[in-house]
Amino acid sequence: MTTTPVSARTTSPGTAMTDEQREAFERDGFIVVPGVLDAEEVAHYAAAVDRVYAEHQEAGKLAADGSLHKLSAVESCHELAPLLNHPKAFGLVWSMLGWNVHVYHSHLDVHPPLPEKKPFRFEWHQDGGRQNRELESDPRPRMSVKIAYWLSDVSETGRGNFQVVPGSHKTNWIAGPPRRDVEWPNPDGAIEVTANAGDAVFFDRRIWHARSNNYSTVTRKGVFFGYTYRWVRTREALSDDIPGLTPVQRQLVGLHDGDGDHAWGHYPSDVPLYGALKDAGELNPAHPPLIP
Numbered sequence: 537m538t539t540t541p542v543s544a545r546t547t548s549p550g551t552a553m554t555d556e557q558r559e560a561f562e563r564d565g566f567i568v569v570p571g572v573l574d575a576e577e578v579a580h581y582a583a584a585v586d587r588v589y590a591e592h593q594e595a596g597k598l599a600a601d602g603s604l605h606k607l608s609a610v611e612s613c614h615e616l617a618p619l620l621n622h623p624k625a626f627g628l629v630w631s632m633l634g635w636n637v638h639v640y641h642s643h644l645d646v647h648p649p650l651p652e653k654k655p656f657r658f659e660w661h662q663d664g665g666r667q668n669r670e671l672e673s674d675p676r677p678r679m680s681v682k683i684a685y686w687l688s689d690v691s692e693t694g695r696g697n698f699q700v701v702p703g704s705h706k707t708n709w710i711a712g713p714p715r716r717d718v719e720w721p722n723p724d725g726a727i728e729v730t731a732n733a734g735d736a737v738f739f740d741r742r743i744w745h746a747r748s749n750n751y752s753t754v755t756r757k758g759v760f761f762g763y764t765y766r767w768v769r770t771r772e773a774l775s776d777d778i779p780g781l782t783p784v785q786r787q788l789v790g791l792h793d794g795d796g797d798h799a800w801g802h803y804p805s806d807v808p809l810y811g812a813l814k815d816a817g818e819l820n821p822a823h824p825p826l827i828p
């Protein structure tokens with residue numbers, strides 16, 4: 537068992553997104569942030585994910601291809617809680633969405649090398665499910681952002697890399713097959729995002745994206761956290777309690793109990809991230825409180 541990394545004990549909300557990051561994110565719909573996790577953190581979180589994988593393997597609960605796509609990352613693996621608000625990545629979230637946020641969808645993923653070619657499946661999608669049918673504007677609103685932490689080396693393509701169409705986050709519709717199992721080419725402009733273990737990818741939920749198949753010799757491991765406004769209902773399994781969380785982490789997993797405002801943000805001083813940003817001098821006038 538590895539020791540808890542120092543970064544896991546900080547209560548700092550981190551620093552705001554830089555102007556360069558914002559420009560790239562607005563243009564491309566995603567950015568790669570190098571070196572968010574150091575080698576010790578990668579080893580620590582990869583070992584935690586490996587334990588969850590081994591438990592599922594033991595219980596015969598892996599997918600037929602030996603992969604694990606486990607929803608509710610922190611509920612499934614409490615050791616991942618510090619990644620909810622890692623100080624080197626969390627600033628990207630509150631810079632985009634402000635302080636009235638929570639994690640509405642998360643997963644840990646282990647994809648071992650595939651021994652043989654998988655049947656075709658068109659995996660390209662935008663996140664948010666029916667948000668992509670029931671919101672009426674063009675482009676539809678951002679609504680949520682996601683961080684992927686890489687716990688394995690995907691610095692070469694072909695390792696089950698995350699694929700995106702850069703700049704597609706303002707495009708409501710792309711051409712696709714009549715059914716997902718009908719062979720269809722990748723969308724124009726699609727790329728495999730490469731990253732080292734410890735890098736993070738921060739992406740707009742609207743960007744057209746897909747996991748690729750891992751035909752390499754390296755098992756792909758990652759943890760994904762999707763953030764949205766607290767007034768959007770969570771998809772996460774909710775615990776009665778998860779011990780040891782900070783107030784901001786409790787807000788993010790929906791365990792914050794000062795919710796007289798029903799998550800509408802009427803009482804910012806009751807919302808832990810508002811207080812943390814205030815203390816750090818990082819409150820942004822672009823995300824003002826409601827007028828009392």
Ligand SMILES: O=C(O)CCC(=O)C(=O)O
Binds near residue numbers: 645697748
């Ligand atoms: O695992 C991947 O590379 C893609 C993940 C994905 O599709 C998602 O986070 O919505």
